[in-house]
Amino acid sequence: MPLKRLPDKAPELTAFEAGYLVSPNGEWRSVRPVIDMERCVRCGQCYLYCPDGAISPEISVDYDFCKGCGICAKICGKGAVAMRKESDYAQLHQRK
Amino acid sequence: MSARDLDAREFFFGHKACAGCGGSLAVRIALKVLGERTVAVLPAGCMSAVGFNFPQLAFTNNALITPFAAAASVMTGIEAGLRRRSVKNVRVVGFAGDGGTADIGLQALSGAIDRGDNILYICYDNEAYMNTGIQKSGLTPHGARTTTTPHKGSRRPKKDMLAIVAANGVNYTASASIGYLDDYMRKIKKAAGITGAKYIHVLAPCPTGWGVNTDETVEIAREAVDVGFWPLREYENGTWITNRAPSRPQDLERHIKRQGRFKIEKRYQED
Numbered sequence: 055m056p057l058k059r060l061p062d063k064a065p066e067l068t069a070f071e072a073g074y075l076v077s078p079n080g081e082w083r084s085v086r087p088v089i090d091m092e093r094c095v096r097c098g099q100c101y102l103y104c105p106d107g108a109i110s111p112e113i114s115v116d117y118d119f120c121k122g123c124g125i126c127a128k129i130c131g132k133g134a135v136a137m138r139k140e141s142d143y144a145q146l147h148q149r150k
Numbered sequence: 151m152s153a154r155d156l157d158a159r160e161f162f163f164g165h166k167a168c169a170g171c172g173g174s175l176a177v178r179i180a181l182k183v184l185g186e187r188t189v190a191v192l193p194a195g196c197m198s199a200v201g202f203n204f205p206q207l208a209f210t211n212n213a214l215i216t217p218f219a220a221a222a223s224v225m226t227g228i229e230a231g232l233r234r235r236s237v238k239n240v241r242v243v244g245f246a247g248d249g250g251t252a253d254i255g256l257q258a259l260s261g262a263i264d265r266g267d268n269i270l271y272i273c274y275d276n277e278a279y280m281n282t283g284i285q286k287s288g289l290t291p292h293g294a295r296t297t298t299t300p301h302k303g304s305r306r307p308k309k310d311m312l313a314i315v316a317a318n319g320v321n322y323t324a325s326a327s328i329g330y331l332d333d334y335m336r337k338i339k340k341a342a343g344i345t346g347a348k349y350i351h352v353l354a355p356c357p358t359g360w361g362v363n364t365d366e367t368v369e370i371a372r373e374a375v376d377v378g379f380w381p382l383r384e385y386e387n388g389t390w391i392t393n394r395a396p397s398r399p400q401d402l403e404r405h406i407k408r409q410g411r412f413k414i415e416k417r418y419q420e421d
């Protein structure tokens with residue numbers, strides 16, 4: 055799997071710009087959360103409880119870093135998060 | 151505290167913890183409460199293993215790994231170094247596992263408390279040595295199967311870390327759960343405002359080691375409080391306070407039975 059933000063040159067030091075080289079985790083997923091924005095009341099519970107910080111405070115999912123654990127779907131009191139099979143999104147999965 | 155009071159930035163992001171990992175949620179939220187001017191100190195354990203993947207770093211604040219036994223001592227050294235250099239408004243926070251805290255790191259923690267060092271030590275308790283493959287620790291509860299207690303489960307009670315640090319003379323201590331983040335966030339914020347040694351013990355279920363689904367960790371952590379398995383308590387100035395009394399003790403058995411680690415094969419069952 056190609057790394058997304060790999061520098062051209064191998065780094066010479068152990069001191070990197072923080073957060074810079076983190077490779078995505080989205081390919082771990084077998085199911086993905088899909089938020090129904092009509093039902094969502096923006097209470098922020100899914101943003102708060104996501105172990106990966108993959109939901110922004112504005113309630114949009116970062117599919118590069120969501121691992122598909124399903125915690126957001128369980129915590130949502132409005133039933134606004136559905137877990138959908140990743141295979142249905144296979145074409146979106148292809149990497150450049 | 152609620153979600154709105156948090157720093158909107160992520161300081162623990164892109165980590166390689168298993169999906170649904172409770173420990174990673176505990177670290178992520180603590181750093182969002184404490185903010186950028188925080189040095190995070192992590193001994194060997196899952197959170198260091200999933201946070202520092204050379205040449206990658208999942209922390210955007212300063213963070214470093216310590217030898218397994220040394221988390222509290224390294225925190226002491228960093229705090230002293232910052233003071234010596236007159237660096238102001240920087241907090242030193244530790245994230246150590248249950249093994250790293252209640253077993254191998256206990257004397258370092260005791261020393262830091264005894265010296266009254268100005269540190270915030272957070273134990274994320276997943277109730278076994280997860281990073282090396284689910285071995286029993288001093289915080290594995292009685293009856294839980296691990297790879298070193300594979301048949302009948304642990305025969306020992308869980309050590310009471312809150313009582314231990316209180317007996318050591320800690321300035322502030324509290325139990326918390328990733329199932330009740332508002333309470334956890336409030337305690338971190340409170341501890342950050344107290345000078346001296348602070349200790350927060352947060353229950354952080356591990357789907358991989360507990361035999362629960364990845365979407366169940368928050369629910370299990372909440373339920374553990376509700377059924378009386380993990381009371382939320384606080385200790386300050388020599389007094390204990392209970393923050394949340396068990397609301398449904400009748401569900402204790404169901405709570406235990408839904409976790410794979412408590413399923414004991416018939417031939418190993420006693421009475």
Ligand SMILES: Cc1ncc(C[n+]2csc(CCOP(=O)(O)OP(=O)(O)O)c2C)c(N)n1
Nearest residue numbers: 194195196218247248249250278279280281
């Ligand atoms: C001195 C020493 N002994 C053993 C190890 C191997 N080791 C690394 S992580 C770990 C388990 C840590 O368990 P815990 O502190 O509960 O954290 P968790 O992995 O569960 O998050 C062990 C035994 C080590 N790194 N150093």
Ligand code: SF4
Nearest residue numbers: 094095097098100130
């Ligand atoms: S938990 Fe549900 S209602 Fe609340 S912000 Fe998330 S999707 Fe919206």
Ligand code: SF4
Nearest residue numbers: 104120121123124126
């Ligand atoms: S499925 Fe899990 S990782 Fe993905 S956004 Fe929801 S809580 Fe976060």
Ligand code: SF4
Nearest residue numbers: 167168171196356358
């Ligand atoms: S083994 Fe458990 S504690 Fe370790 S990263 Fe996975 S879920 Fe988290």
Ligand SMILES: [Mg+2]
Nearest residue numbers: 247248278280
């Ligand atoms: Mg552990």
